[in-house]
Amino acid sequence: MRLGTVLxxxxxxxxxxxxxxxxxxxGAAPDGRDFTMQAVIDGWPATRPALEVACEGASPVxxxxxxxxxxxPRPGKVLCVALNNSANKDRIMRGPSHPxxxxxxxxxxxxxxxxxxxxxxFGRVHPEPELAVVIGRTGSDIAHEAALAHVFxxxxxxxxxAPTMRGxxxxxxxxxxxxxxxxxxxxxxxxxxxxxxxxxxxxxxxxMGPWIxxxxxxxxxxxxxxxxxxxxxxxxxxxxxxxxYKVADVIAFMSTYMTLEAGDIIAMGTALxxxxxxxxxxxxxxxRFGGPIEVSxxxxxxxxxxxxxxx
Amino acid sequence: MRLGTVLxxxxxxxxxxxxxxxxxxxGAAPDGRDFTMQAVIDGWPATRPALEVACEGASPVxxxxxxxxxxxPRPGKVLCVALNNSANKDRIMRGPSHPxxxxxxxxxxxxxxxxxxxxxxFGRVHPEPELAVVIGRTGSDIAHEAALAHVFxxxxxxxxxAPTMRGxxxxxxxxxxxxxxxxxxxxxxxxxxxxxxxxxxxxxxxxMGPWIxxxxxxxxxxxxxxxxxxxxxxxxxxxxxxxxYKVADVIAFMSTYMTLEAGDIIAMGTALxxxxxxxxxxxxxxxRFGGPIEVSxxxxxxxxxxxxxxx
Numbered sequence: 075m076r077l078g079t080v081l082x083x084x085x086x087x088x089x090x091x092x093x094x095x096x097x098x099x100x101g102a103a104p105d106g107r108d109f110t111m112q113a114v115i116d117g118w119p120a121t122r123p124a125l126e127v128a129c130e131g132a133s134p135v136x137x138x139x140x141x142x143x144x145x146x147p148r149p150g151k152v153l154c155v156a157l158n159n160s161a162n163k164d165r166i167m168r169g170p171s172h173p174x175x176x177x178x179x180x181x182x183x184x185x186x187x188x189x190x191x192x193x194x195x196f197g198r199v200h201p202e203p204e205l206a207v208v209i210g211r212t213g214s215d216i217a218h219e220a221a222l223a224h225v226f227x228x229x230x231x232x233x234x235x236a237p238t239m240r241g242x243x244x245x246x247x248x249x250x251x252x253x254x255x256x257x258x259x260x261x262x263x264x265x266x267x268x269x270x271x272x273x274x275x276x277x278x279x280x281x282m283g284p285w286i287x288x289x290x291x292x293x294x295x296x297x298x299x300x301x302x303x304x305x306x307x308x309x310x311x312x313x314x315x316x317x318x319y320k321v322a323d324v325i326a327f328m329s330t331y332m333t334l335e336a337g338d339i340i341a342m343g344t345a346l347x348x349x350x351x352x353x354x355x356x357x358x359x360x361x362r363f364g365g366p367i368e369v370s371x372x373x374x375x376x377x378x379x380x381x382x383x384x385x
Numbered sequence: 386m387r388l389g390t391v392l393x394x395x396x397x398x399x400x401x402x403x404x405x406x407x408x409x410x411x412g413a414a415p416d417g418r419d420f421t422m423q424a425v426i427d428g429w430p431a432t433r434p435a436l437e438v439a440c441e442g443a444s445p446v447x448x449x450x451x452x453x454x455x456x457x458p459r460p461g462k463v464l465c466v467a468l469n470n471s472a473n474k475d476r477i478m479r480g481p482s483h484p485x486x487x488x489x490x491x492x493x494x495x496x497x498x499x500x501x502x503x504x505x506x507f508g509r510v511h512p513e514p515e516l517a518v519v520i521g522r523t524g525s526d527i528a529h530e531a532a533l534a535h536v537f538x539x540x541x542x543x544x545x546x547a548p549t550m551r552g553x554x555x556x557x558x559x560x561x562x563x564x565x566x567x568x569x570x571x572x573x574x575x576x577x578x579x580x581x582x583x584x585x586x587x588x589x590x591x592x593m594g595p596w597i598x599x600x601x602x603x604x605x606x607x608x609x610x611x612x613x614x615x616x617x618x619x620x621x622x623x624x625x626x627x628x629x630y631k632v633a634d635v636i637a638f639m640s641t642y643m644t645l646e647a648g649d650i651i652a653m654g655t656a657l658x659x660x661x662x663x664x665x666x667x668x669x670x671x672x673r674f675g676g677p678i679e680v681s682x683x684x685x686x687x688x689x690x691x692x693x694x695x696x
Contacts, residue, residue, distance in 0.1 A: 150459070151490035156580050157556060165559040165573065174554040175582030177488040179462035181644050193641075198563075214588065237562065243485040244577065245468060248476040250667045251548065252509075260665050262476065266555065266577030269467050271486030276642040277525065330504075331587040333492050354571050356561045 075122070076285040076375065077227075079111050079185070081141040088114065090125070091285055092134045094375065099135065100128035111146050111286070112337050115210055115226050118288075137284065142185030144282040145229055146208065150335045152178040152280065154204075154233055155324055158343025160316045173319045173327050176270045178233070178280050178341070186284035189382035190234065190360060190367070191277060197238020198359045199279075202344040203302040203369040205295065205314050206231040207321055208286050209338040216329040221322035224334065227288040228295055230377040231341045232281040232369050237356070239273035281367075282339070285375040292373050295321050300345035303368040304358045312345035314371075319343075386433070387596040387686065388538075390422050390496070392452040399425065401436070402596055403445045405686065410446070411439035422457050422597070423648050426521055426537050429599075448595065453496030455593040456540055457519065461646045463489040463591065465515075465544055466635055469654025471627045484630045484638050487581045489544070489591050489652070497595035500693035501545065501671060501678070502588060508549020509670045510590075513655040514613040514680040516606065516625050517542040518632055519597050520649040527640040532633035535645065538599040539606060541688040542652045543592040543680050548667070550584035593650070596686040603684055606632050611656035614679040615669045623656035625682075630654075 076091035082099055088109040089097040103109050104124050114121045156174050157166065184190070192199055210226025248262035292298070295314060302310035319327070324340060334340075348354050360367060365381030387402035393410060399420040400408040414420050415435050425432045466484050468477065495501070503510055521537025559573035603609070606625060613621035630638070635651060645651075659665050671678060676692030 148461070151492060151586075153490070153582060156578075157558070162558075165561075166556055167559070168555075168557040170553045170556075172553075174556070174580040176580045177490050177582055177586055179464070179488050179643065181462060181646060181649075237560070240578070242481045242483075244479075245477055245481075245485070246479040246577075247468070247473075248478070249548070250476075250665055252668050252670070257670075258664065258668060260667060266557075266579065267467075267551070268578045269485040269487045269581070271464060271488060271639075272642050275462075275488055277644055328582075331583050332490065333588055335492060338492075353569065354561055356571060357563050357569060359563070359568075 075288045075291060077111060077114065078145050078284045078286065079143045079147060081143055086110065086143055086147060089140065090129050095137050096134040097137050097140060098129050098132040100125055100132060103128065115336050118210055118226060138187065142187050142284050144183040144185050145286045146337055146339065148180045149337050149339045152180065152339040152341065153328065154178055154274065154341040155319065155343040158318050159346050160318045161346060173324045175328065176274060179275045182275045182277060182280040184278050184281050184379070186377050187379065189278065189380050190281065190365060191382050191384050192361045193384055194361065196236050196361055199234055199236045199361045200355050200358050201302055201360065201367045201369070202233040202235055202355060203300050203310055204231045204233050204344055205298060205300065205342045205371055206282065207340040207342065209334045209340070210336055212333065212335045214329050214333040216325055216334070218322050218326040221325035224325060225289050225321065227286040228292050228374055229283060229286045230369050230371050230374055232367065232377060232379065233274070233341050233344065234279040236273040236276065240268060243272060244268040281377055281379045283377055287374045299372040301370045302355060305363070305366065308349040308351055309353050309355055309358055310345055310347060311349040312347035316347060317342055386599045386602060388422060388425065389456050389595045389597065390454045390458060392454055397421065397454055397458060400451065401440050406448050407445040408448050408451065409440050409443035411436055411443060414439065426647050429521055429537060449498065453498050453595050455494040455496050456595070456597045457648055457650065459491045460648050460650045463491065463650040463652065464639065465489055465585065465652040466630065466654045469629050470657050471629045472657060473629070484635045486639065487585060490586045493586045493588060493591040495589045495592050495690070497688050498690065500589065500691050501592065501676060502693045502695050503672045504695055505672065507547050507672055510545055510547045510672045511666050511669050512613055512671065512678045512680070513544040513546055513666060514611050514621055515542045515544050515655055516609060516611065516653045516682055517593065518651040518653065520645045520647055520651070523644065523646045525640050525644040527636055527645070529633050529637040532636035535636060536600050536632065538597040539603050539685055540594060540597045541680050541682050541685055543678065543688060543690065544585070544652050544655065545590040547584040547587070551579060554583060555579040592688055592690045594688055598685045610683040612681045613666060616674070616677065619660040619662055620664050620666055620669055621656055621658060622660040623658035627658060628653055
């Protein structure tokens with residue numbers, strides 16, 4: 075089953091995929107209220123039969139005529155795994171031997187078809203096509219073998235990144251540490267630190283959707299083709315098999331530090347294998363070249379967004 | 386007026402300060418529902434008179450007998466400004482000429498009195514005593530002179546930081562950039578990047594509260610004493626006058642990149658002027674020494690948390 079969220083007659087409504095081009099908007103839930111994605115997730119799989127009944131008789135609508143919201147408009151957190159592609163390995167001189175992550179704010183998310191809004195002074199902004207996991211069951215200290223049972227489904231995120239801002243928001247500084255041989259006093263340690271608030275979290279930097287494919291619809295999350303197309307030109311042609319840390323690795327590791335809540339999103343890291351065209355995602359400067367920018371993942375769908383340049 | 390959120394008979398309830406040691410829990414709002422902090426903020430100042438009426442006749446309860454939640458249990462985002470103390474200036478060799486920030490997930494927040502839960506392998510974890518701004522009115526591109534009118538009030542956050550994890554989650558790598566003289570191809574640039582997901586966002590790394598002091602109760606947010614006390618020993622004795630970027634600077638700058646929504650939190654950066662005792666916050670390793678750890682800000686209150694070491 076594939077589910078999304080649209081704005082319909084001024085209200086967020088659940089949408090259910092009929093096929094790649096058609097959707098139905100189910101009627102009300104048995105309690106009389108609209109189905110919301112969070113409520114469907116919280117009650118899954120018990121919510122499924124009622125949802126199926128509510129779809130019967132609803133008229134299909136063309137996907138591209140709907141106003142799409144992010145499938146979960148306000149997730150508790152969007153945790154993004156960094157540098158998680160096997161192709162990165164030989165360009166990392168020093169890094170952790172586990173997944174590293176940052177948080178993107180919910181206010182950065184936009185739906186399929188909604189404009190990415192960029193300003194000249196943002197500098198370069200490039201796409202990052204990614205598989206995203208939707209957590210279905212809250213947990214911490216989740217065992218590796220139980221990890222996939224915590225997944226509700228999978229969606230697509232375009233984890234837009236502004237490398238110009240990243241450079242600006244990187245500090246080279248003397249960090250204060252306790253002195254090694256006298257921990258009651260301090261010493262200074264030459265360090266680098268970078269802060270992703272702006273370069274990953276600006277408004278519209280998180281196109282997501284249109285669909286969440288439920289877990290049963292994706293037999294293997296590490297056998298999915300990922301394509302990124304800019305203005306009709308294929309930029310990336312990768313596969314989730316190339317993710318270095320797998321979905322279960324990330325859930326097991328991160329959940330020993332932070333509770334993963336139902337409705338949380340985990341962006342798994344950039345698919346960056348270049349297509350034969352020879353360009354990298356880093357060459358696609360959306361501030362300069364505009365859109366549309368499109369990310370497709372097999373079995374989930376296609377996320378496409380125009381670019382709007384604003385003052 | 387000072388407002389907080391407590392768990393009372395299994396439900397989140399608003400609490401209103403009587404004085405530093407006493408609180409009342411108001412009765413229901415005119416619509417019959419419990420007051421929630423988000424609803425109070427969304428309707429402010431129109432919600433104020435009804436709230437005052439609902440407090441009349443309620444019996445005062447001792448603050449320390451209540452089970453405190455974060456004043457806003459689930460803010461849209463917690464935006465944390467980094468390295469924002471005038472005392473930092475001479476240890477920054479290279480950095481931006483504007484506020485830089487990261488996002489802490491809502492799942493990391495805990496209330497006053499609730500335990501900070503640490504594990505041996507987290508390595509060092511130190512406190513960061515900070516003034517936090519609570520946004521009252523949603524906006525983007527907020528003019529500097531209008532910035533304070535977007536503030537609902539001020540609270541306290543202890544922005545716990547794990548420098549051991551920070552070191553682990555820092556990459557030295559070759560970033561991919563478009564080639565300067567041939568932007569259709571790429572070149573590698575020696576870079577450093579660090580990801581704050583774990584070291585700032587682990588469970589219980591965001592003690593917050595107990596109170597939000599409404600804006601009218603804080604005549605000048607840059608004239609507040611900030612104290613941090615560890616196991617009865619004064620560590621930090623600073624003042625919000627020493628924040629390098631002021632509240633209005635941060636709101637005006639950040640809102641040109643991201644919408645600041647009603648209920649969002651902005652942590653303004655660490656108060657780090659050492660007390661005469663000679664220790665820095667970086668010497669206070671909570672993993673090793675345990676708690677309690679206390680942050681007080683004049684006019685707002687005292688946030689105190691025990692430390693629980695767990696397996």
